[in-house]
Amino acid sequence: MTASQRAFVSSFTNVSLNNVANTKFSNKTTNRKPEQGRWRMESDGVRPNRIAVIGAGWAGLGAAHHLAQQENTEVTLIDAAPSVGGLVAGWKTKKGQDVEVGIHGMWRPYFNLFHLVKRELGLDPFTDWTRSSQRSPKGKVVESPIFNDMPRLPSPMGTFVYTKFLDLPLVDRLSALPLLEAVILWDNSDEAWRKFDKMTAKELFKQYGCSERVYKEAFEPMLLVGLFAPGEQCSAAGALGMLYFFILAHQADFDVVWPRGTVGTKIFAPLVDRIMSYGGKVRTATRLQDVVIEDNKVKSIVTTSGTGLEESLDVDALIFSVGISGLQGILRNSKTLASREEFRNTNNLSSIDVMAVRLYFDRKIRIEFDSNACFGFDEMTGWTYFNLNAIHDEFNDADKTVIEADFYHSNQLMPMDDGEIAEEVRRRLCIAESTFKGAVVEDYVVVRVPRGVTHFRPGSYQDFMDTTTSIENVFMSGDWYVQAPTCCCYRATRIADTYHFASCLAAFLFNLMRCTKQDKDFAWQLQSGESPCYRV
Known part of the structure; x- marks a missing residue:
């Protein structure tokens, strides 16, 4: 372990949780089967550690899943949305159509995610590895192969040589x-x-x-x-x-697979079932209103349900797994958190609008690549489109084409009405790939998410929060927090992975009073990413 890693972990040595002096955490997480309710306590009369996780996206679900498996631990996962999943939560329209915000690729280095989904949950929800293209108003301009199928070259030569640029000299x-x-x-x-x-x-x-x-x-x-x-x-x-x-x-790290349906259906629903089978509690449509702090530790949190019911929940530790806009919303209600400079500074950060558009055409259209990234249609917006007939099981045998188009930095599109957006997407598809010409859109679904993803704008790093906070038992987990030894970056922010909460979890385990050497070794493994729980 590097000096920076040791310094990072040693910074947590002052963290201690009340009433857990005799608690021992087990390092067995992936091979244990759930019992009825939560794990049995090691000794009678010792109450479990009560942990609240705020935010039920990738980071929150991953943290809750892992913590729920620990002995003497009571986990409550809380999200303001009516269903779990954060930005990738899917739902059904009034017509019964499954929709979600964006089609989410899983790249070959997503070891933790594949381990969680395939080995721990026993699921097989992904497509085969796919080829892709880039398109502009000129049409197809780049083709990407399945890099693992090509002869291996030293990095970065494989990406450079095997990517086929059709128009760039x-x-x-x-x-x-x-x-x-x-x-x-x-x-x-x-x-x-x-x-x-x-x-x-x-x-x-x-x-x-x-x-x-x-x-x-x-x-x-x-x-x-x-x-x-x-x-x-x-x-x-x-x-x-x-x-x-x-x-x-x-070279092969650039290869990607896709869920064969919405992430909410294929992954999140089974994951929530597993969390609950371990005794974890999941509360949706519930907002965090404030926290109660004593001796620089959160003692309880105050939540409000969708019906307006206010409730207080005692906690020994609190993990925030929310995006920037989510935390900013919490700060508008919580005077206690807003009084802390590190939390207050996050109001300097910004997020980006995203939009997902699903088009149902009147015929089957020949589409060359299942996934396509597009540029040059306007200066500020990037977008992608996907052939759902090839990706989602639901449409494999359909006799009409279904396309998902996702737009990022979609500010100028947000005010348009749904019909105008559907027509604009159809127009762009006809330019990007000529086989769309003449096809008629029979139905469409438009989903707008204002301020949905992190904006890594110049100068924003100084206001990113660390995974630990000035409050001893409050931790941050997600895509925009500074994580030592690897700070916030593309590798941390875009991987839909459980790694980004590992340092938070490691700190929590490492600093429990009277941890055994085995527990401490396990915590070090988590911190360094070397634990078998986080590797394939």
Whole structure:
């Protein structure tokens, strides 16, 4: 373990929880079967540790699932939405159609997610590895293979050689080579983030001599669908983290699979069932109103249900697994949290609008690639479209085409009415892929999510929160918190993975009073990402 990792964990040594002096946490998590209700306490008369997790997206569900398996632990997962899942929660329309906000790819390095879904839950919800394309008003401009099927080349040569650019001249692609220096030297440290965060991504590419064309046709499209904003609105630090993942990752890491239905149905519903089978409690349509602090520890939280019922819940630890806009909403109600500078500073952060559009056509359309990223249709918005007949089981045998189009940084589209949006998407599809011409949209569903995803804008890093807080028993888990030794970056923010709560969980386990050496070793493994629970 590096010195920075030791420093990170040692920073938690003052955390202690009341009434758990005799509690021992088990390091057996993945091989145990749920009993009736929660795990039996090791000794009679010792009450369980009460942990509340706020936010039921990927991070919150992952944290609740792991913690619910620990002995002497009572976990309550709370979310303001009517169903779990955060941004990826799916639901049915009035016509009974399954919809969700975005189609979510799972890349080959998502070890923790695959372990959770396949080994722990026993599910097989994913497609095979798929090929993809990039499209512009010129049509198809890039083809990406299944990289694992190609002869292995040293990084980053595989991504560079096997990606087929149909319109970008070699001289422009070569102009990006000097950028490799910055990507290779990028160590994702606090110092690196502070150095590059106040610079825009566009300035970074210009500084390293990238041609205007390679920026416009290669890098900015990646920013639009990866960091959800154009280069002049993206932090150079965030861009370097993303480029590290895409360029220097192992060749096969760029391969992707897709859930064969909504994430809510295929993954989240079984995961919630498993959490509840361990004795965990799940409360939806419930908002956190405030916290009660004594001796710099949260003693209880105050929640309000959808019916307006106010309730107080005693807790020994509190984990926030919410996005930026979610935390900002909590701060509007909680004067206690808003009195803390670290929480209050998050009001300087911003989020990005996203939109999902599902089109039901009147015929079967031949679509070359199942997943497609698009750029150049307007300056500020990135979008993708997917052939759901090939991806979702529900539409495999349908005789008419169903398309999902997802828009990021969709500010200018949000005010349009649904019919106008559906027509705009149909128009763009006809330009991107000519086989859509002549097809008629019979039905459509439009889902808008204002301020739905994190905006890694220049200068935002200084206001990101750490996984630990000034309140001894309050932790942060999710896609925009600074995680040592790897700070907030593309690798941490875009992976729909359970890793981003591991450091929070490790700190919690490591600092319980009277932990056994076995428990401490387990906590160190979690902190370093070496635990078998977090590897395939």
